[in-house]
Amino acid sequence: MKVLHVDENHPVLVTGLERLGYENIMAYKTPLDTLWTELPQYDGMIIRSRFPIDKNFIDQASGLKFIGRVGAGMENIDISYAKQKGIALFAAPEGNRNAVGEHTLGMLLTLLNKLRLGHASIQSGEWLREAHRGWELKGQTLGIIGYGYMGKHFAEKLQGLGVRVLCTDRKPNVGNSHATQVPLKQLQQEASILSLHTDQNPTTQPLIDGAFIAAMKQPFWLINTARGSAVDSDALVAGLQTGKILGAGLDVLEYESTSFQSIFNKAQLPRALSYLLQADNVLLSPHVGGWTMESHKRLATTLVAKIKHQFHTP
Numbered sequence: 001m002k003v004l005h006v007d008e009n010h011p012v013l014v015t016g017l018e019r020l021g022y023e024n025i026m027a028y029k030t031p032l033d034t035l036w037t038e039l040p041q042y043d044g045m046i047i048r049s050r051f052p053i054d055k056n057f058i059d060q061a062s063g064l065k066f067i068g069r070v071g072a073g074m075e076n077i078d079i080s081y082a083k084q085k086g087i088a089l090f091a092a093p094e095g096n097r098n099a100v101g102e103h104t105l106g107m108l109l110t111l112l113n114k115l116r117l118g119h120a121s122i123q124s125g126e127w128l129r130e131a132h133r134g135w136e137l138k139g140q141t142l143g144i145i146g147y148g149y150m151g152k153h154f155a156e157k158l159q160g161l162g163v164r165v166l167c168t169d170r171k172p173n174v175g176n177s178h179a180t181q182v183p184l185k186q187l188q189q190e191a192s193i194l195s196l197h198t199d200q201n202p203t204t205q206p207l208i209d210g211a212f213i214a215a216m217k218q219p220f221w222l223i224n225t226a227r228g229s230a231v232d233s234d235a236l237v238a239g240l241q242t243g244k245i246l247g248a249g250l251d252v253l254e255y256e257s258t259s260f261q262s263i264f265n266k267a268q269l270p271r272a273l274s275y276l277l278q279a280d281n282v283l284l285s286p287h288v289g290g291w292t293m294e295s296h297k298r299l300a301t302t303l304v305a306k307i308k309h310q311f312h313t314p
Contacts (some may be wrong), residue, residue: 002041006030007048009070016304017044020312025196036060045263046070046303049258053077058085066193068303071290072097073227075200076258090306093149095299096290101153103289104195104225107249110223111283112137125190135145138162143191145207146198147181148175154195155179188215195223196230206232206254213239221246225289228252233272240279242297247281251289259289 001022005014008028017024020045027035032051039061046068047053055068055078064087067077072093082089110116113134121128140163144151147167155165155178167179168187175181182190194216198207208222209232222245224231233254239245255263255273263273276282290299 001043002037003044003046004039004042005046006035006050007046007070009046009048010300012058012297013046013070013300013304016301017307018147020304020308044307046069047076049076051076051258053082058082058087066099066307067309069124070091070095070299073199075227086133088310090248090303090305090310092299092302095302096292096295097149097153098289099292100150100166100197100225101157101287103251104197104223104249104291105157106219107225107283107285108193108195108223109137111223111247111249111281116283117280127216138250140164140192141166141190142193142195143168143187144179144195144197145169145184145187146196147171147179148197148199150225151195151197152176152178154197155251188212189217191216191220192218193221193223196226198226198230200227200229205229206235208232208236210235210238213244216244219244219246223249225249225251228254228256233270233276237272237275238279247283249283249285249287250276250278253284256287 002025003017003022004025004027012034014024043063044066045061045064048070054074058064058078058081064240065086067082068090069077070092072091074089077089079089114132116191118132121132138161142158142163142165142166144155144165147169151167156166158165159178165179166182166187167175168182168184173181196207207230213235231254236245236248240248242243253263253273255270257265276284
């Protein structure tokens with residue numbers, strides 16, 4: 001049995017599959033055109049986001065029994081067609097949910113306390129205390145949009161900080177002791193902080209647009225560690241300029257060509273991106289919300305465990 005790896009991952013993924021009897025074929029940088037004629041020979045495939053697994057790809061890879069996505073989202077896979085072909089699909093949101101929760105909290109606290117600005121000010125030889133007076137998290141109402149693995153773990157991190165946490169989700173009855181589930185309109189009326197933890201689907205492309213921002217009752221802070229396509233950057237900039245959005249922490253941007261790809265792929269940057277790069281009340285990170293030493297290994301072991309359970313458990 002052969003497994004094709006098209007993105008580099010933690011070595012325990014390779015050794016784990018070897019123990020299950022698979023031969024691992026590494027093609028981390030091999031172009032798709034070169035791989036194309038070889039695809040029918042593979043029983044499994046391990047991917048991140050290097051290229052889309054569409055209908056044509058699935059038809060060509062006629063021997064596939066499973067596809068493993070080292071991450072949470074599976075938007076680069078034609079899920080319905082893969083299932084129609086009997087291909088098992090595995091993702092690993094359990095592997096990086098803690099990392100995303102911690103990263104989200106870190107971005108929020110950094111913004112509220114102006115830590116990046118204070119650090120830069122001291123580096124430039126200034127000691128401006130009043131200019132860097134921040135805001136406390138305690139007493140705020142925080143709304144989480146998308147209450148799955150990531151949203152739940154972020155809500156868990158907020159316990160003990162004196163934050164009222166609301167959540168909204170397409171699925172009913174997902175709220176728990178860490179967050180009260182409410183309709184989106186109620187969240188827009190009450191939240192002073194928004195954190196996005198949605199997957200990529202037609203209802204979230206984009207979710208935060210001009211109409212959404214206008215529907216928020218009060219100025220708010222925005223954190224996005226989900227998908228760049230969930231936020232209309234032009235609308236975000238407009239909100240920042242008017243003060244309706246107090247600040248934004250963005251681990252993802254719509255300008256990534258695919259997940260994990262650089263935003264600096266064009267000779268001339270879009271106007272909204274140029275603004276975000278310079279804004280004092282914007283904090284950016286390069287799509288690393290779930291990118292820790294621990295999650296690197298945990299994502300791999302999670303996938304191996306799921307493949308073992310599906311195909312190698314008596």
